[in-house]
Amino acid sequence: MSLLTKLLGQAGEDRAARFLMTQGYRIIERNYRTRSGEIDLIALHDGAVVFIEVKTRTSDAFGAPELAVNPRKQQRMVKAALGYIKYKKLHQVPCRFDVVAITAAAEKEVELIKNAFEMDRTDL
Amino acid sequence: MSRGRPQVREPHPARTADLFSNELECDPLFFERLSRDAGYTRIAGLDEAGRGPLAGPVVAAAVVLPEGLRIPGLTDSKQVPEQRRERLFDVIRAQAVCYGIGIADEQTIDAVNILQATILAMERALQALNPQPDFLLLDALSLPRVSLPQKPLIKGDCRSHSIAAASILAKVTRDRMMLELHEKYPCYNFKKHKGYGTKEHLLLLQKHGPCDAHRKTFAPIAQMLRGEAN
Numbered sequence: 001m002s003l004l005t006k007l008l009g010q011a012g013e014d015r016a017a018r019f020l021m022t023q024g025y026r027i028i029e030r031n032y033r034t035r036s037g038e039i040d041l042i043a044l045h046d047g048a049v050v051f052i053e054v055k056t057r058t059s060d061a062f063g064a065p066e067l068a069v070n071p072r073k074q075q076r077m078v079k080a081a082l083g084y085i086k087y088k089k090l091h092q093v094p095c096r097f098d099v100v101a102i103t104a105a106a107e108k109e110v111e112l113i114k115n116a117f118e119m120d121r122t123d124l
Numbered sequence: 125m126s127r128g129r130p131q132v133r134e135p136h137p138a139r140t141a142d143l144f145s146n147e148l149e150c151d152p153l154f155f156e157r158l159s160r161d162a163g164y165t166r167i168a169g170l171d172e173a174g175r176g177p178l179a180g181p182v183v184a185a186a187v188v189l190p191e192g193l194r195i196p197g198l199t200d201s202k203q204v205p206e207q208r209r210e211r212l213f214d215v216i217r218a219q220a221v222c223y224g225i226g227i228a229d230e231q232t233i234d235a236v237n238i239l240q241a242t243i244l245a246m247e248r249a250l251q252a253l254n255p256q257p258d259f260l261l262l263d264a265l266s267l268p269r270v271s272l273p274q275k276p277l278i279k280g281d282c283r284s285h286s287i288a289a290a291s292i293l294a295k296v297t298r299d300r301m302m303l304e305l306h307e308k309y310p311c312y313n314f315k316k317h318k319g320y321g322t323k324e325h326l327l328l329l330q331k332h333g334p335c336d337a338h339r340k341t342f343a344p345i346a347q348m349l350r351g352e353a354n
Contacts, residue, residue, distance in 0.1 A: 014308075018181070021300050022225040022252075024217050030307070 012056030013040055016100040019110045025050065034083040037076030041100075042084065049095040051081045053116075056102045069099055069116065078119045095119070152285040153194065155275065159259045160191065164273075166221065168257035169286025170249065172242050173201065173294035177319035178329070178345060179312070179338045180302050181227045182238065184245035185293035188221040188257050189286050195219065198288050200281035201295035213296040216289045223290075224252025225297050234341045243267055249290075263287055309335045 017027050020043060029042035041052040053069055069077075077097065085091060099116035103109060151157075159167045172184040197204070198212055217223060226248025228241035236244070246267055250257075259273050263280035280287040299318055306314040311332045317325045319337070326344060334345045 017304055018227060018229075018301060021297050021304075022183075022227055024213075024225075024297075026300060027304060 008056055008058070009054075012102045013054050015102060015110065016052070016054040017041060019100065019112070020045075020052070023112065029084070032080060032084055034080045036083065037078075037080035039077055039080050039084070047094065049085070049090055049093050050098050051077060051084075051095065052098045052100055053077060054100045054102065056104070058104045074117050081119065150283060152199075152283065152288065153192070155261055155277065155284050156189075156191075156286060159261070159275075164259035166255060166257040167259045167261060167286060168250070168253060169261045169280075169284055169288070169290045170246050171201075171263045171281055171287050171291035171294055172245060173291065173298040174319070175238055175242055176321075177339075178321050178325065178342050179230070179314065179319035179335075180298065180305060181229045182233060182242050182245050183225065183227050183294045183298040183301070184242065184249045185223065185225045185290040185297070186246070186249040186253055186257070186260075187216060187223045187286055187289040187293060188253065188255075189289060190219070190221055193219060194285060195289070198285065198292065200288050201291040202281075204292065206299070209292055209296050209299075212289075212292045216292060220289065222253050222255060223293060224249040225293055226250070226252065227297075227301075230337055230339050233339050237341070238339075239265075243269075261287055263291070305337050309337060 013030070017030070020027065020041070023045070025043040025045045027041055027043045030040070032039045032042055039051050040054040043050045043052060053073070055069065074097075081095065081097070085095065096115050097117050097119065099113045101111040101113065156167050166188050168186045168188045170184065170186045172182055174180055174182045195212065195215055197208060198216075201209060204212065226245045228245040228248075232244065233241040243265070246262075247270065250267075250270065257272065260267070260270070260275070261280060261284050262274055262276045264276050264278050266274050266276050277283050277287065281291040282288070302314045302318040305319075306312075312328045312335070313324060314337075319325070321344060329338075329344065329348070334340065334348065338345050340346060340349060
């Protein structure tokens with residue numbers, strides 16, 4: 001990953017975090033990493049733990065950012081989320097996965113997709 | 125009664141002691157009720173947090189409360205302790221007909237001025253409302269680009285319940301953003317002063333110089349930057 005893409009991602013995460021806070025989210029973790037995967041932001045919202053993937057793109061040329069969270073990435077996120085749930089003992093707390101899509105060149109720059117995908121409960 | 129000395133009523137200590145203590149106390153739903161009597165149904169209160177500080181964004185909130193709702197313990201955000209603000213934040217979000225929060229970041233504040241940035245943040249908060257309000261109650265300023273009927277109230281956050289609710293949402297959101305900034309730039313201790321120009325903040329600013337989150341056009345920082353340039 002080049003330095004530029006890294007900086008772009010970082011700036012995107014900052015914007016996403018601020019945007020989420022205006023939606024009433026409370027950010028509790030950033031860049032949570034485990035061996036099996038990574039989660040950009042973890043937040044509390046409406047009594048649920050929310051695991052958030054931030055996708056930043058400079059243009060629409062490669063398609064909409066929200067389509068870039070492929071099944072493999074989803075699986076890695078779910079694994080990391082399960083790790084977090086276990087680590088914080090949140091088994092009884094509802095949780096969901098959101099995606100924040102940021103397109104620098106679009107007119108509506110920030111888009112939030114709630115419940116972007118679901119955790120397969122058989123994994124538990 | 126005899127003529128001569130006019131009767132002077134001695135002020136009684138019990139009457140004078142705290143004569144003006146409830147100077148600002150009034151019915152917090154007064155303006156909401158007046159607006160409803162005039163036929164408006166969705167009355168939004170607007171307020172902002174973070175006009176004064178040297179760092180961080182300015183955050184505005186707009187709240188439409190259901191008719192007649194009073195939330196216990198809800199007054200102006202500056203009079204409510206932090207812990208209770210957090211609790212009220214959830215209560216307001218749950219009870220409000222709708223609410224919106226808008227921000228204007230540090231770069232925007234430097235590019236236009238703080239008043240314009242505040243107005244911009246308020247417009248963004250307003251845009252996030254669904255359904256849209258038909259009347260606005262504001263804290264001592266008006267929105268020139270918005271065509272809705274509006275009433276600016278001096279000390280509005282004490283006089284109107286809707287504005288107080290907005291002030292809580294704005295304050296809590298901004299404080300959370302400052303906590304984020306604290307994680308990013310721990311050397312300024314944003315966690316404690318939330319970007320306001322306290323002695324400690326100014327001292328740390330001297331020591332480390334300004335960062336991305338600081339408002340470059342605000343006097344102390346502008347002064348420092350000029351000093352460095354010379």
